[in-house]
Amino acid sequence: MTAGGSLAGYLEARRAEVEAALAAFLPDPPQSPEMVDWAMRYSLLAGGKRLRPILCLASADAVGGEYRAAMPAACAVELIHTYSLIHDDLPAMDNDTMRRGRPTLHVVAGEGMAILAGDGLLTQAFLVLAREPATRDARIAARKLRVIETIARAAGVEGMVGGQAIDLASVTSTPNGRPPLELDAAGLQAMHAQKTGALIRAAAVSGAIMGGGSDGQIAAVDRAAGEFGLAFQIVDDILDVEGVTATLGKTAGKDAAAGKPTYPALYGVDTSRRLAEECLARAEAALRSADIGDDRLLAIGSWIVHRSN
């Protein structure tokens, strides 16, 4: 966290509220066998940066709205992010055994239960989005539907799932014998924009929608979040090269070992760092163009670029 005291305090306060809300948005009392309920909590309540929900809440603030109206959307995006990690970590995908400093879910609960816990988290996200905030106000209902559409589009085959499929196809040959998909630099960036960027953008856009932002404000927040997402991926790649497993909380060096193209591999570390800083400058310009001079959103961008895990 490189932001000044009050900004750091703002982000930390939001993070604490998100933690409490996440626990509250899981089914309660558990109406399912202990095991799948336990599995969902194991992965969801394992800490994590909570970047997406905090970005969602900050976007509601940035357009002059009430951030609490965006809390269900913020939590829904984190539920979806967590499900995607569970499924990505499966042996049939990235085959990762460490995540957020703990053994991955399929290691402790079995593959079948991990698949189901992911399915349950994804479905729960839409239950929360439809149900909360609990009001029949027609204006809020219209915003909720727009947010559900935004998040579903970003999480699905046009976004995250499609990006993950490209990623999968780039490292494994298919059963019908096609060789792995080759990605050049542009293909790599497009894959990350789908796999990681789309949901980060949806988090911010959903916050701006629930905060009652104008179409111009929502579009500016979307552009800024797109830059944040790109910066996030570049820094992720740098940390994968430079990091150690203990700090990252997941296995370091996996991408390089798997022969995946990364920003440091394509451009070197120094140029990659400069590219990430340039994302922040473009994000700030996008926000200023819509008269959003919000230090809190930019503090999140700075955190993304200067983080160490």
Added chain:
Amino acid sequence: MTAGGSLAGYLEARRAEVEAALAAFLPDPPQSPEMVDWAMRYSLLAGGKRLRPILCLASADAVGGEYRAAMPAACAVELIHTYSLIHDDLPAMDNDTMRRGRPTLHVVAGEGMAILAGDGLLTQAFLVLAREPATRDARIAARKLRVIETIARAAGVEGMVGGQAIDLASVTSTPNGRPPLELDAAGLQAMHAQKTGALIRAAAVSGAIMGGGSDGQIAAVDRAAGEFGLAFQIVDDILDVEGVTATLGKTAGKDAAAGKPTYPALYGVDTSRRLAEECLARAEAALRSADIGDDRLLAIGSWIVHRSN
């Protein structure tokens, strides 16, 4: 199909409309790599009985509504049903290699792609529900949110995913060494009510909501669909014992071989058939109590009980 000519024609006409709508509700043009888009279509457009969407549309008709308003909900439920089949068939779950008369998706596309295709179908369901019908009418928006909540609750940990988790726990011991969960007759029925019944009920309820049904009509349709769901499971168990793989389009005798408790195993085939007929009688009574004298819904019930696959 045992219903008379006009009822059979009604069901067949609806089925044909559902087939066309399902194809239209998949992402178009494909914005994802050919492979995951292909995988989603492989499983979704493989025929199937389309029981749930037809029940959804018939429920809209039954409450005096316009069935076309329920088409997005009908298709969303079928997208969710199809995703659940893909994930259930995975090696880590039921490990099935035949479905709807063809090799299961993971056999032809690999496990990773099958997991992603399922995730994509589930997410697409909510995209369709939020987006369609495309209107800003506040009354329709309220119905759409109610339908999203209904379907998400039925598909998630309180419903289908929770039921599947119980089913999984009943046939495998967990990594932490707990033995398989033992199910008695009541536990078996509760598991099926979650795993299969909840989504069948949600299909009917969603149709009644989109058709503008009163709360009393919606509750009656819900009760009738609950009976249909139970009958469906009883007949499924009977067909698993009596059927041959070629007719079923999936592997016969799996449940018995896996030692799963089934209705024929608990009660014998004749008593199981009688229990299914009793479901139909209770469904009819529930509908009549709300002055729904709709032969088309009851024809679906009769089809469920007298089907041969």
